[in-house]
Amino acid sequence: MSGKTLSLRMAGRLSEDAQLKAIDLSAVDAIDIDLNELSNISSQGVRTWIQWVDGIDRKKTVSLVNCPKVFVNMLNLVHDIAPPHVKIKSIGVPYFCTKCGHAFCENLELNEHTPKPIVEFKPCNSCDGTAELDTLPEKYFRFLKERA
Ligand SMILES: [Zn+2]
16 A cells, blocks of 8 residues: 545535536545635535545545534534545634634644543734634534544
8 A cells, every 4th residue: 555645625615516526546545635715615515515525435535624614514514524434634613802803713633532622712813812712612513422
């Protein structure tokens, strides 16, 4: 085994117009899909995505990295967008600063130690204030329990 990993990046809107092509994975063992710049997912886009993910060879290791809030919210509703053979490596966790109004996401690595206590407060990266977790942990991280 060569241990080669193909890295893909997905950006923009995943909608009814999205064209997800079957990719040639014959030369790789694993595929990493970076979703950081995914801005929106429509319900039709979800169907397109599920078909595409389902079409990937099960012998390959498929990982999703930097899953943004829109993806995590969808994941909590539609479990099939990340079937059990697809590994979720990291997700964005939203924070909001009540002092300056700055909203940002922190990347959280998901591993065997997750869920660990989720950090509820972070220093704001735009002012000297404190940013709060901008989501309900029991809702946002629900998918973890269902995948355990
Ligand atoms: Zn701030």
